[in-house]
Amino acid sequence: MTQKLLREDFQVIGIDNMNSYYDILLKENRLKSLKENENFKFYKINLEDKDSLKKIFQVYKFDIVLNLAAQAGVRYSAKNPSAYYDSNIVGFLNVIGLSKDFSSKFIYASSSSVYGAEINIPYRESIKKVSPLSLYGITKKVNEDIADFFHSEFKFKSYGLRFFSVYGPFGRPDMAYYKFSESIRRGHPITVYNRGLMSRDMTFIDDICDGILNAIGLDINAHEIFNLGNSHPIKLNYLINFLENFFNKKATINFEESQEEVMHTFADISKSKKILGFSPKVSFEDGMEIFLKWFCNYYSFNE
Numbered sequence: 111m112t113q114k115l116l117r118e119d120f121q122v123i124g125i126d127n128m129n130s131y132y133d134i135l136l137k138e139n140r141l142k143s144l145k146e147n148e149n150f151k152f153y154k155i156n157l158e159d160k161d162s163l164k165k166i167f168q169v170y171k172f173d174i175v176l177n178l179a180a181q182a183g184v185r186y187s188a189k190n191p192s193a194y195y196d197s198n199i200v201g202f203l204n205v206i207g208l209s210k211d212f213s214s215k216f217i218y219a220s221s222s223s224v225y226g227a228e229i230n231i232p233y234r235e236s237i238k239k240v241s242p243l244s245l246y247g248i249t250k251k252v253n254e255d256i257a258d259f260f261h262s263e264f265k266f267k268s269y270g271l272r273f274f275s276v277y278g279p280f281g282r283p284d285m286a287y288y289k290f291s292e293s294i295r296r297g298h299p300i301t302v303y304n305r306g307l308m309s310r311d312m313t314f315i316d317d318i319c320d321g322i323l324n325a326i327g328l329d330i331n332a333h334e335i336f337n338l339g340n341s342h343p344i345k346l347n348y349l350i351n352f353l354e355n356f357f358n359k360k361a362t363i364n365f366e367e368s369q370e371e372v373m374h375t376f377a378d379i380s381k382s383k384k385i386l387g388f389s390p391k392v393s394f395e396d397g398m399e400i401f402l403k404w405f406c407n408y409y410s411f412n413e
């Protein structure tokens with residue numbers, strides 16, 4: 111996203127605590143090329159550290175605050191709940207509070223995980239009562255409730271973007287598409303939940319970045335939620351077949367059952383289309399080709 115903002119001539123101040131939830135080298139390599147741009151500055155700060163955060167907000171007086179930092183991952187949230195509380199609740203409260211005091215627009219990443227147990231697909235933002243199935247999903251729902259409160263109490267406008275399984279170059283190594291690529295390439299077994307019958311509305315990173323950029327350009331005095339998904343769910347078994355064909359290797363699969371994982375995600379994007387002008391362009395097949403090209407290139411240089 112930062113690359114895109116810099117290409118669009120924004121000045122960007124990046125904040126991240128560079129935690130070790132996954133390979134820090136990947137995070138550092140992402141930063142390396144950004145740091146070459148004179149319109150980018152980086153601060154290694156914890157969102158929970160309000161005093162340090164406040165100093166940055168006082169110096170820069172941001173036009174727009176975009177909060178993508180969070181403890182991500184559905185399954186890890188049952189193993190390490192406090193990481194989610196610290197980053198996604200305390201950290202989020204600090205960022206939205208400082209944004210209200212020092213800025214005029216706040217955009218943040220929510221997640222398809224808030225829909226949780228919802229069985230009516232495609233998921234619409236207008237669904238009144240959602241029941242997330244994971245602690246991660248709960249923290250994202252709490253973020254939305256906090257943003258609602260900030261609008262009703264302080265008239266502070268913000269837009270929450272519910273991302274659906276974002277994938278692409280420099281993506282997150284804990285996600286299924288990335289882990290499966292790594293394991294199938296190396297001939298290692300993969301763990302597949304719920305017999306591979308689940309589907310995910312996989313959305314290519316460039317489409318998500320376009321959606322975020324459109325949200326930056328939006329000016330509605332409200333707290334609004336938007337789905338950013340591809341609206342074309344992909345079955346897990348189809349993803350596995352695709353990778354088997356690409357690497358020309360048969361996957362060794364261990365099946366497991368999981369309650370935390372929702373069976374299907376599928377975004378209704380009619381609201382995002384209408385209000386944000388959001389229109390995803392990259393098919394799963396094209397997006398995965400781009401990811402896999404990057405993946406093979408990146409690891410042959412760094413192994």
Ligand SMILES: NC(=O)c1ccc[n+]([C@@H]2O[C@H](COP(=O)([O-])OP(=O)(O)OC[C@H]3O[C@@H](n4cnc5c(N)ncnc54)[C@H](O)[C@@H]3O)[C@@H](O)[C@H]2O)c1
Pocket residue numbers: 125126127128129137155156157158177178179180181182183196197201219220221222272273274275276277281282
């Ligand atoms: N990737 C997806 O499919 C997806 C789907 C739905 C929602 N999201 C949300 O989108 C956002 C970006 O996700 P991502 O996949 O790029 O994840 P990511 O883990 O790559 O990026 C999040 C960054 O936040 C940083 N961070 C975490 N806690 C922090 C803290 N307390 N202080 C400062 N920095 C902290 C991490 O170091 C990391 O670099 C997250 O909010 C995530 O919950 C992602």
